[in-house]
Amino acid sequence: MIINHPLLGPRDGAEFTCLGDASLINRPDWQSTDADEQFYEYLYLRDNPAGMHRELWYHEYGDRSWLVVTRDTLTHDITKVELAVDVARREGRGK
Amino acid sequence: MRYSAWKIFWEGMTGNRGWKPVWREPEPKPEYDAIIVGGGGHGLATAYYLATVHGKTNIAVLEKGWIGSGNVGRNTTIIRSNYMLPGNEPFYELSMKLWEGLEQDFNYNAMVSQRGILNLFHSDPQRDAFVRRGNAMRLAGADSVLLDQDGIREMCPFLDFDNARFPIKGGLAQPRGGTVRHDAVAWGYARGADQRGVDIIQNCEVTGFQIENGVCTGVETSRGAIRAKKVAVCVAGSSGRVMAKAGMRLPIETHVLQAFVSEGLKPLIPGVITFGAGHFYVSQSDKGGLVFGGDIDGYNTYAQRGNLPVVEDVCEGGMAIMPMIGRARLLRMWGGVMDMSMDGSPFIDKTHIDGLYFNGGWCYGGFKATPASGWCYAHLLAKDEPHPVAAALRLDRFRRGAMIDEKGVGAQPNLH
Numbered sequence: 265m266i267i268n269h270p271l272l273g274p275r276d277g278a279e280f281t282c283l284g285d286a287s288l289i290n291r292p293d294w295q296s297t298d299a300d301e302q303f304y305e306y307l308y309l310r311d312n313p314a315g316m317h318r319e320l321w322y323h324e325y326g327d328r329s330w331l332v333v334t335r336d337t338l339t340h341d342i343t344k345v346e347l348a349v350d351v352a353r354r355e356g357r358g359k
Numbered sequence: 360m361r362y363s364a365w366k367i368f369w370e371g372m373t374g375n376r377g378w379k380p381v382w383r384e385p386e387p388k389p390e391y392d393a394i395i396v397g398g399g400g401h402g403l404a405t406a407y408y409l410a411t412v413h414g415k416t417n418i419a420v421l422e423k424g425w426i427g428s429g430n431v432g433r434n435t436t437i438i439r440s441n442y443m444l445p446g447n448e449p450f451y452e453l454s455m456k457l458w459e460g461l462e463q464d465f466n467y468n469a470m471v472s473q474r475g476i477l478n479l480f481h482s483d484p485q486r487d488a489f490v491r492r493g494n495a496m497r498l499a500g501a502d503s504v505l506l507d508q509d510g511i512r513e514m515c516p517f518l519d520f521d522n523a524r525f526p527i528k529g530g531l532a533q534p535r536g537g538t539v540r541h542d543a544v545a546w547g548y549a550r551g552a553d554q555r556g557v558d559i560i561q562n563c564e565v566t567g568f569q570i571e572n573g574v575c576t577g578v579e580t581s582r583g584a585i586r587a588k589k590v591a592v593c594v595a596g597s598s599g600r601v602m603a604k605a606g607m608r609l610p611i612e613t614h615v616l617q618a619f620v621s622e623g624l625k626p627l628i629p630g631v632i633t634f635g636a637g638h639f640y641v642s643q644s645d646k647g648g649l650v651f652g653g654d655i656d657g658y659n660t661y662a663q664r665g666n667l668p669v670v671e672d673v674c675e676g677g678m679a680i681m682p683m684i685g686r687a688r689l690l691r692m693w694g695g696v697m698d699m700s701m702d703g704s705p706f707i708d709k710t711h712i713d714g715l716y717f718n719g720g721w722c723y724g725g726f727k728a729t730p731a732s733g734w735c736y737a738h739l740l741a742k743d744e745p746h747p748v749a750a751a752l753r754l755d756r757f758r759r760g761a762m763i764d765e766k767g768v769g770a771q772p773n774l775h
């Protein structure tokens with residue numbers, strides 16, 4: 265797989281490791297009353313779709329940035345690559 | 360028809376005209392007592408034990424392709440019961456005992472070969488960990504033998520003992536481990552179940568569940584709706600997308616594992632050998648091919664094929680323990696999609712929907728579990744309570760904090 269890094273251009277997939285579903289960006293609020301239930305779902309349950317999947321990849325043998333890659337789990341086609349930090353800011357996480 | 364040496368002799372003398380198809384091709388009935396979704400090893404074993412142990416035969420196994428087209432026909436055929444944790448080890452040891460009597464039980468040659476499995480260690484701390492595992496296995500009634508370097512030199516003189524980075528210091532062996540002809544397991548269980556009246560329906564994909572007021576009353580399929588009192592899902596790598604049709608999210612991700620076979624060679628490798636400092640395992644088939652594999656690719660996928668970085672990684676592992684493997688030519692390679700659970704252990708459980716049952720999360724180790732998985736799933740379906748050795752394999756264990764994490768890596772399916 266070739267991942268088109270937003271800053272570095274096309275890079276070999278072997279330079280990256282995959283963490284999993286990009287929903288891991290949205291860590292629940294630990295102060296909410298049902299935090300235990302929310303953390304259970306956040307940590308353990310997955311949509312695991314056959315088709316388009318947004319997922320977190322880490323450029324371990326590169327610039328060490330986290331990316332959100334949109335990839336088809338049936339064909340391995342990658343349609344979108346963004347910096348995870350941009351996605352997180354857009355979704356209201358972090359400053 | 361019973362198979363026997365006499366039968367082969369007789370058919371040989373009479374022109375092989377008396378052999379019959381091994382199972383029927385029935386049309387689906389409108390209703391069954393139980394429907395098993397997925398005609399892999401586990402689904403077929405479940406049907407077989409429901410019929411033989413529990414006397415239930417008004418049962419259908421629905422398979423979207425042909426039986427054996429999934430992982431049961433794609434794996435590297437290794438069987439072993441060298442687990443450690445109390446929630447797992449008695450289950451896998453039951454499986455080993457069932458393998459030992461399987462061929463006589465279902466009257467089919469599955470080529471169960473207890474040629475032994477050897478896990479190599481490369482450092483003192485790893486030796487300590489293996490001693491602990493060996494003891495845990497013995498506590499559950501399994502066999503284990505600790506070997507020093509000389510013991511291993513005797514068995515496998517061709518290993519790279521003095522590798523500069525990962526010298527081989529010894530190994531933990533399970534002599535009762537080994538290999539089994541994987542497709543024959545599917546065929547043997549299918550034949551046994553069919554003979555007792557179970558309908559095995561191929562080319563019948565389950566496309567939805569009929570759920571009314573929290574009760575599952577049947578399935579929608581590519582060959583029409585079928586009603587059932589109990590619906591037992593058993594679709595391995597497809598677990599996520601099938602259970603999504605019942606509105607469930609699972610503690611499972613689907614990943615691909617690749618396998619490799621070399622050209623046929625003279626007898627070389629005595630049993631199964633695994634590398635302790637990387638992920639590589641190898642055995643030799645009776646046809647002479649070296650059968651080997653390693654890690655999963657590490658990203659979610661439902662495509663039954665992998666990518667080159669893992670091919671390289673597996674081959675490096677092979678070169679590190681037995682450099683002579685570099686002279687063998689690769690004949691074929693393939694991939695299978697597997698249901699990687701959040702703690703690396705499986706599930707055999709009811710769901711919160713009455714009448715809907717789930718069996719999955721087998722990761723890349725479910726072939727060895729086939730007999731016990733069928734045995735325990737049949738028990739759950741027949742008695743509505745878990746079998747004692749599968750009592751820990753529950754869907755709610757993450758909510759309760761009762762994970763069964765053999766590797767201790769946490770909720771990271773691609774590391775299990």
Ligand SMILES: Cc1cc2nc3c(=O)[nH]c(=O)nc-3n(C[C@H](O)[C@H](O)[C@H](O)COP(=O)(O)OP(=O)(O)OC[C@H]3O[C@@H](n4cnc5c(N)ncnc54)[C@H](O)[C@@H]3O)c2cc1C
Nearest residue numbers: 397399400401423429430431434435437565695725726727
């Ligand atoms: C390359 C590789 C190597 C492996 N090596 C080993 C090993 O050495 N030792 C070991 O113990 N394990 C190994 N495994 C794991 C083992 O093969 C699996 O865990 C096990 O086979 C899964 O159970 P099963 O046989 O029931 O799965 P499968 O054979 O995959 O059965 C599931 C069936 O469900 C069907 N299905 C899916 N969706 C539907 C639907 N909607 N409707 C109807 N049917 C459906 C599929 O077509 C399939 O036939 C390996 C796996 C792979 C891929």
